[in-house]
Amino acid sequence: MLQKFAGGETRLRLVIGVASLAVLLVFWEGFAHFGLVDPRFSSRPSRIVVAAANLLVDREFWMHVRVSFLEFIAGLIAACVVGIPLGIAMGWIRRLRLLLEPIVMVFYSVPRTTFLPLIILWFGIGLEAYAFLVFLGAIFPIIVNCMAGIQQVDPALIRAARSFGADRLAIFRLVLIPSSLSFVMGGVRLGIGRGLIGIVLGEMYFSIAGVGHMIMKYQAGLNTDKLMFLVFFIATGGVVMIAMARHFELRLGPWRQSREAD
Amino acid sequence: MTGATTRSALYRWYERREAWILGLGGLIGLGLIWQIGSLMMKDNIFISSPSLVFQAAIQQFQSGQLMSDTLVSLGELIPGFLLAVVIGVPLGLVMGRYRLVEYSLDPYVWFFYSAPIVAFYPILIMWLGLGTKTIIALTFLFAIFPIIANTIVGVQEVERVLIRAARSFGASDLQIFVQVILPASVPAIAAGLRLGFGRALIGTVVGEFFGTNAGLGYRIAVYGTEMQVGEMFVSVVMVMIIGVGVLQVLRWLESYVEAWRP
Numbered sequence: 001m002l003q004k005f006a007g008g009e010t011r012l013r014l015v016i017g018v019a020s021l022a023v024l025l026v027f028w029e030g031f032a033h034f035g036l037v038d039p040r041f042s043s044r045p046s047r048i049v050v051a052a053a054n055l056l057v058d059r060e061f062w063m064h065v066r067v068s069f070l071e072f073i074a075g076l077i078a079a080c081v082v083g084i085p086l087g088i089a090m091g092w093i094r095r096l097r098l099l100l101e102p103i104v105m106v107f108y109s110v111p112r113t114t115f116l117p118l119i120i121l122w123f124g125i126g127l128e129a130y131a132f133l134v135f136l137g138a139i140f141p142i143i144v145n146c147m148a149g150i151q152q153v154d155p156a157l158i159r160a161a162r163s164f165g166a167d168r169l170a171i172f173r174l175v176l177i178p179s180s181l182s183f184v185m186g187g188v189r190l191g192i193g194r195g196l197i198g199i200v201l202g203e204m205y206f207s208i209a210g211v212g213h214m215i216m217k218y219q220a221g222l223n224t225d226k227l228m229f230l231v232f233f234i235a236t237g238g239v240v241m242i243a244m245a246r247h248f249e250l251r252l253g254p255w256r257q258s259r260e261a262d
Numbered sequence: 263m264t265g266a267t268t269r270s271a272l273y274r275w276y277e278r279r280e281a282w283i284l285g286l287g288g289l290i291g292l293g294l295i296w297q298i299g300s301l302m303m304k305d306n307i308f309i310s311s312p313s314l315v316f317q318a319a320i321q322q323f324q325s326g327q328l329m330s331d332t333l334v335s336l337g338e339l340i341p342g343f344l345l346a347v348v349i350g351v352p353l354g355l356v357m358g359r360y361r362l363v364e365y366s367l368d369p370y371v372w373f374f375y376s377a378p379i380v381a382f383y384p385i386l387i388m389w390l391g392l393g394t395k396t397i398i399a400l401t402f403l404f405a406i407f408p409i410i411a412n413t414i415v416g417v418q419e420v421e422r423v424l425i426r427a428a429r430s431f432g433a434s435d436l437q438i439f440v441q442v443i444l445p446a447s448v449p450a451i452a453a454g455l456r457l458g459f460g461r462a463l464i465g466t467v468v469g470e471f472f473g474t475n476a477g478l479g480y481r482i483a484v485y486g487t488e489m490q491v492g493e494m495f496v497s498v499v500m501v502m503i504i505g506v507g508v509l510q511v512l513r514w515l516e517s518y519v520e521a522w523r524p
Contacts (some may be wrong), residue, residue: 041388075457098284103292109509111464112501114479116471117486118494122308196378201468204380210380219384227384235377239375242376 043224050230051225061214068210071127072199075134080190083139084184087146092176097147104143112136112194113201118204128209130202137198138191145190149183150176182252188246196238307489314492315499324497327481332500334477335466338394339504342401345464350458351451351508352404354413355439364414371414375407378469379461387473397469397477399495404465405458412454416447452516456509463505 001101031037032044039047090097090104116133123129153176161171164259203212211234218227276283293312300311322328357364357371383400390396420443428442470479478497484495 001369012361013365013368016362017369020366031395047401095280095284098281099288102285103288106289106502106506109460109505110498111476111505113464113468114482114498114501117483118491121486121489121491193376193378197380200378201380201471204383205471215381219388222388224385224388231381231385234381236371238378239373239376249446 002215007053008225040222040224043228047225048228052229052233055226055229062209064214066132066204067127068199068203068212071210072134072195074127074194075131075198076138076188076191079135079138079142079195080188082135083142083187084146087175087184087187088150088180089152090143091147091180101147104140107139108144110139113198116202116205121248127209130199130207132200133198134195137194138188141190141194142184142187145183146180149180149187153179182249185244185245185249185252189242189249192241192245193238196234196241200247202233239250267495308491310492310495315495318492319496319499322493328496328500331476331478331481331497332504335470335479336504337503338397338469338477339401339462339466341444342398342465343405343459345398346402346405346409346458347455350409350454351413354410354451354454355417355447356445357410358414358417359443360438371407371410374403375411379404379465381467383472392473394474397466397474400469401462401465405462408457408461409451409454412450412457413447416454419450420446434473448516448519450520452512456512459508459512460505463501463508467501 007085028042029045032039032042066109086100090100112133115136119129119133119136123132157179161175166174199210200212200215204216205212207213211230215227215230215234218224218230248259284305296309297312300306300309301315303309306314319328343507353367357367379400382403383396386396386399386403391401424446425438426441428438433441467479467482471483474480478501481497482494482501485491485497
């Protein structure tokens, strides 16, 4: 009945989601308005909107965003350039996988943020340090997923290609790569998440620019409104990037399956 | 002739243990490259070496510092993670079962799952102050969202037939939860716990980087600033051991529950 009222499952999801958000905002604003919580520490929606309006026209704000974004993209691209071929090679060549998998797993199971002080020691506090932190965060999920992507390819497909006279290169190009693309994208999506932690943490820990630097600045100045907006801004950036990656992943996925169904 | 047979016997021996030999070989090779590289450098202050790390480990073990740091970190990691399990699993069960609850809470879970949680750390510090409480809260926040998300998926993949069958035999909602849904979603929940634990470890270490005076993360940050790379690696390795060790315990628990579930 509820479903009919809202007009379809997706609409219902949207309506309830928006309603839930509205209730939260009203309570938040109301609590602050009636003095039940101290807006110095918890801010309030109306003041966050004002802070947002101020920051979004501030050129310094965008300078910091640009710094972080460049560091992030540099690290992510480097992780893809190294991680995707390495992961694919590890999935394709058995002995290489046996040799390198334990090393990859050791690094994958430990938070790479652990190496942060060491990286600052090695690279200083320039772009390279934070890009490298993103690289370290992103590369291991990328390797692991590329490897899994190649390994999950149906052996029957490879045998079929071989019996039609395809050589190793042709099998690689026409069978392995297309059928593992959505796994590769899944790895990149996980890498984005890990990389974001790296960039924000790195800049919060020690830096002279970037969004993490701004977070620490606003916190030190007890500027809760701007701090809240910034945190939501960063989080939204993460949500958008991961949603985009997931979109590509799903686009590559069904296409692969429809190819298989042919 | 005899030469050929012994070689092939040797080769067969190698083939049977290839995974072990290559895997260990890779790890030992990495250690050797590290050691030799460090010996060849005039000044190895930035990279230390396995032998120096080993010496530092013995020293830290004998002074009792390693043990006390590990206990402090575990004292934040375990409560934070358990809290996330105790709240996250029931919440995920309810969200997966009742559409209305799912739709009203789903946006938040999704948002926090994709957002770099570390950005919320300054807000937590404002609310809870510096110290153990805040680090437990950060660990909790890092861990809970993958746990909720995976539990939801687990519940939604339980076969409708099982639930209908239980209901037609007169089972109450609570009975259905405890006796049908919970056992059937164990694999998905276990996957969520593993993901959640990996992130909990990030939360604890990162939390200890800032504003505390004990724990492995704190040591890593301090030794990093003092450029005592060898000492620092002792704590890094300890984090690795905790990470791999607890994951192993979780796997063991899962197979134990798996063996007993109906």
